[in-house]
Amino acid sequence: xxxxxxxxxxxxxxxxxxxxxxxxxxxxxxxxxxxxxxxxxxxxxxxxxxxxxxxxxxxxxxxxxxxxxxxxxxxxxxxxxxxxxxxxxxxxxxxxxxxxxxxxxxxxxxxxxxxxxxxxxxxxxxxxxxxxxxxxxxxxxxxxxxxxxxxxxxxxxxxxxxxxxxxxxxxxxxxxxxxxxxxxxxxxxxxxxxxxxxxxxxxxxxxxxxxxxxxxxxxxxxxxxxxx
Numbered sequence: 001x002x003x004x005x006x007x008x009x010x011x012x013x014x015x016x017x018x019x020x021x022x023x024x025x026x027x028x029x030x031x032x033x034x035x036x037x038x039x040x041x042x043x044x045x046x047x048x049x050x051x052x053x054x055x056x057x058x059x060x061x062x063x064x065x066x067x068x069x070x071x072x073x074x075x076x077x078x079x080x081x082x083x084x085x086x087x088x089x090x091x092x093x094x095x096x097x098x099x100x101x102x103x104x105x106x107x108x109x110x111x112x113x114x115x116x117x118x119x120x121x122x123x124x125x126x127x128x129x130x131x132x133x134x135x136x137x138x139x140x141x142x143x144x145x146x147x148x149x150x151x152x153x154x155x156x157x158x159x160x161x162x163x164x165x166x167x168x169x170x171x172x173x174x175x176x177x178x179x180x181x182x183x184x185x186x187x188x189x190x191x192x193x194x195x196x197x198x199x200x201x202x203x204x205x206x207x208x209x210x211x212x213x214x215x216x217x218x219x220x221x222x223x224x225x226x227x228x
Contacts, residue, residue, distance in 0.1 A: 010044050011055070012202075017086065021076060024085045024202075026052035031206075052083050054223040055204035059085065062203040065170055071163055072198040074190065090190030090200050094151040096132030097141075097189070099160060101125055101168040104183040106209060112140075125165045159197050160189050167199065175210055178226060180217065183209040 003015035003023050010031055015023040029052075032045025056078060063075035074087040102109055105121040109128075129146065130138040141149075143157045152160075164187060172182040185208040188201040205219035205226070217225065 011052070020089060022087050022089060024087060026056045026083045026085070026202075028052045048220065051220065051223075053080070054227070055202060055206070056080065056083055056085060058204050058223060058226060059202040062167075062171060062174070063199075065174070066167055066199065069166070069170060071166060072196060074198050074200045087200070088192065088198070090192060090198055092188070092190050092200070093146075093156075094131065094149070097151070098130045098132055098138065099127065099164050099187045099189060100130070100184060101127050101164045101187070102184040103168075103172065106183050109184075125168060127161045127164050129160075156191070156195075156197055163189075163197065163199065171203070171208065175226075178228075179212060180222070180225065181211045183211055185209070 002018045005013060006016045006022075007014040011027055011029055013025040013027065015025065017023055028047050028049055029044045030046050030048050031043060033043070035046050057080065060075070060078045060080075063073050066073050067075060074090050076086040076088060078085045102123045103125060105113070105117045105119060105123055109123075109126075110117070110119055128140060130140050132138060141151075143154070146152050146157060147154055167187065168182070168185055171185055175182045185203075187199060187203075187207070189197055190200040191197050205222040208222075210217045210222050212225070
C-alpha cells in the first residue's frame, strides 16, 4: 500500500494511505530536557531504544479493549514489526485539545487548587480539558468556553466526558490487576466526517500517572511492569 508523509511529530510520523486511512509510525524519540525523559516536556530530549515499540504495544492493547467495549476509536490495525498503526481519518477539536481524567489530586490540579484539597485526595473521575498550546501552557477551558468558541457542541462535550470516564475505568482496572494504581490519564479526541466523536492518538505510559505502593512509577518502568 502506498504511503505519503504528511506530518513529522515529536514521537510519531504520520503518513496518508491510498485507502483513505492514515499510518502512524512510532519513533524512539522521547520528550524531555537535558537528556532526561519527561512526558510533560514539549521538545524531544533523548532517544530510548524500544520506546516506540512499547508505546505502540500498550496503545494496541488498550485500543482493542476499548473497541471491544463498544467505544469508538480511530484504531484499525497495527504492525508490531514495523512499529506502525493504521488509523481512521479524524479531525481534531479546534487546534488540538487534551482531555484529562483524574482519580487523585496531584500534578497541575494540585497546583491550581491546593488551597482546597490535600495532595493525593480522591477525585470522582474528574474530567477537565485544556487547549494544546505550548506557549500559553496548555490553558484550561470550561464546557461553556468550548461552546462559545465554537470548538464543540454541548452534546459532544457530554459524550467526550462520558467516554473519558469509561475508558479511564478500563485502564485503571488493567493497572489494578497488575498491582498498580492509576492517578490520572490524558487523552485526545477527534471526530469523523459525520461528526461522531472517537478516541485518537495513543494510550501509552507517558500519558498517565501511575503509582505502586504509594510511589510514582516512571513511564519506562511502567511499560516494563505492565508487560512483565
